Amino acid sequence: ALASLALVVAEDLGAALARHSQLAVTAQAAVQSVAARAHGDLVRMAELLKACFLVGGGLRRTPEGRLRLSLHLISGEDALYLWSLQEDLEAQPASGLLDERIAAWAAEVDLQVSVAWARRQHADGAGDDARDLVRDANSALFARGWAEDSVRAALDFYRHAIAVDPGHALARAQKAIVMALAGNMGLLPGAAARAEALSEAEQALELEPRNSEVLGYAGCALADLGDPRRALPFIQRAVDTNPGNPQAWAALGATQLILGETERGIEQLQRGLRLSPDDYRRPVWYTLLSGALQRLERLDEAASAAEAACRADPRFWPARIVRAGIELERGHRAAALAALREAWHIRPCLSPEELRVWVRKRRFEALLAVWREARPLTPS
Numbered sequence: 397a398l399a400s401l402a403l404v405v406a407e408d409l410g411a412a413l414a415r416h417s418q419l420a421v422t423a424q425a426a427v428q429s430v431a432a433r434a435h436g437d438l439v440r441m442a443e444l445l446k447a448c449f450l451v452g453g454g455l456r457r458t459p460e461g462r463l464r465l466s467l468h469l470i471s472g473e474d475a476l477y478l479w480s481l482q483e484d485l486e487a488q489p490a491s492g493l494l495d496e497r498i499a500a501w502a503a504e505v506d507l508q509v510s511v512a513w514a515r516r517q518h519a520d521g522a523g524d525d526a527r528d529l530v531r532d533a534n535s536a537l538f539a540r541g542w543a544e545d546s547v548r549a550a551l552d553f554y555r556h557a558i559a560v561d562p563g564h565a566l567a568r569a570q571k572a573i574v575m576a577l578a579g580n581m582g583l584l585p586g587a588a589a590r591a592e593a594l595s596e597a598e599q600a601l602e603l604e605p606r607n608s609e610v611l612g613y614a615g616c617a618l619a620d621l622g623d624p625r626r627a628l629p630f631i632q633r634a635v636d637t638n639p640g641n642p643q644a645w646a647a648l649g650a651t652q653l654i655l656g657e658t659e660r661g662i663e664q665l666q667r668g669l670r671l672s673p674d675d676y677r678r679p680v681w682y683t684l685l686s687g688a689l690q691r692l693e694r695l696d697e698a699a700s701a702a703e704a705a706c707r708a709d710p711r712f713w714p715a716r717i718v719r720a721g722i723e724l725e726r727g728h729r730a731a732a733l734a735a736l737r738e739a740w741h742i743r744p745c746l747s748p749e750e751l752r753v754w755v756r757k758r759r760f761e762a763l764l765a766v767w768r769e770a771r772p773l774t775p776s
Contacts, residue, residue: 398463402455405465405498409451412502415608415638418527418566419506422447442472448516449478449509461487467501469508479508496670499640503672510534526564529557533570538676541711543743547578565604572597572617577680580620581714582750594621601630608638616647624654642672646681653688662688679705679712683754686718690725690756698722706738713742717754721763725756729766736763736770 407424414421422445434441442450453467462484469479481504485497513528514535533553540546554571557564575593578584597617604610615630628651634644649664665685669678682705689698699722705715716739723731740746748764755763 398455398457401463405455405494408495408498409502409505412498412640413451413505415640416502416506418530419509438470438475439473442475445472447472449512451505457487458484463487463489467505469505469512471512478512495640499642499671502640503642503675507538507676511538526557526561526567529553529560530564530567530570533557533567533574534676537574541709541742542578542581542583542714543711544583547574547583550574563603565600565607565610566613568596568603569600569610569613569617572600573613573620576617576620580753582747582753590621593617597621606633606637608634608641608644611637612641612644612647616643616650619647619651619654624651627651628655640671642668642675643677644668645671646677646684649681650684653684658688658691662692676709679709679715682708683712683715683718686715686722687754690718690722695722695726699726711742713739713746714754716742717751720766721755721759724759724763724766732763732766733770736767740770 406427410421410424410427413419427445430441430444434444438450438452442448449472450470451467452470453465455466456464458464463486465481465483465485467481467483468477470476471478481501483497485494489497510531514531530553533550536546536549536553540549551571551574554567554574557567558571561567572593575584575589575596579586579589579593594617597614600610600614611630611634615627615634618624618627618630628648631644631648631651634641635648638644645664646668649661649666649668652658652661652664662685665681665688669675669681669685672678675681682701686698686701686705689695689701699719702715702719702722705712706719709715716735720732720735720739723729723735743750748767751763751767752760
């Protein structure tokens with residue numbers, strides 16, 4: 397029974413990975429055939445499959461009767477472990493839960509492959525392939541956090557990718573959402589930047605109108621650029637095309653929040669987080685979730701989501717602002733002050749205008765007073 401389940405997990409994980417447009421994934425039947433010929437030699441197996449990376453793992457029973465899954469990303473050129481995951485499941489996991497976990501594992505493998513590939517390209521001095529440049533752009537934000545310099549670096553990679561391959565729809569879609577989010581955060585101001593983001597989103601949708609990733613990113617960009625009703629059908633199509641796409645679910649939730657559908661927005665954001673619990677985009681999703689829960693006066697849950705956003709990325713300063721606003725509403729002024737001081741430490745140029753983006757209107761003046769107290773002393 398365990399061997400049969402392992403085969404199902406391997407097959408479904410391969411299919412889930414294949415839905416990520418940046419990855420070319422070998423069919424599981426071919427992998428099994430080559431594995432038999434390679435006799436455990438992973439480097440030879442990768443050579444025969446013409447694969448840069450291998451995904452391996454196993455299932456076993458724990459002494460408590462649960463299932464323990466291990467998952468590894470392995471370099472094809474030297475059989476070194478690049479990343480590993482271990483997770484315990486129920487002894488007989490429900491089909492729906494297993495599907496959800498497989499989608500989450502696929503999203504995490506996709507991220508880890510992007511990071512590993514960017515490191516390899518950097519070490520080799522390569523970088524003229526559009527797909528590699530998109531991975532470099534993602535790594536710039538993942539490694540350095542949201543700030544003016546990291547946004548500029550990511551946009552340079554996206555522009556280079558588009559120059560290399562003007563038909564690369566995902567580069568345009570990701571560039572659009574990064575520009576839209578950065579503009580809303582105050583990191584990329586100006587009407588010209590918004591117009592460029594809108595143009596890239598429109599072109600991405602024209603190039604790849606059926607690709608889930610492109611639909612999710614470009615649709616979310618349209619919503620963040622001020623047109624959520626037009627964005628909604630594109631994002632819904634992204635979810636319908638690939639229900640395992642966590643970004644599409646998060647984009648759907650964020651768009652529903654903009655439209656005032658708070659309960660539904662919370663549900664979809666939570667689904668995106670369940671599908672990709674270790675995603676590098678978690679800080680943004682948790683911060684949006686926290687604000688939505690605060691809107692419904694579910695302050696304890698909102699505080700937990702804000703804390704999760706802070707843990708997910710120690711450099712994501714908007715999460716500290718949202719957390720400060722929630723703590724102030726809960727009557728915890730000292731905690732609000734501490735959160736704002738953390739935001740100041742991460743972003744010394746933090747302004748009241750940036751504060752206003754993340755705080756409820758009726759609480760802005762109260763938080764502004766705490767902000768003035770939190771502001772570090774400067775020489776006169």
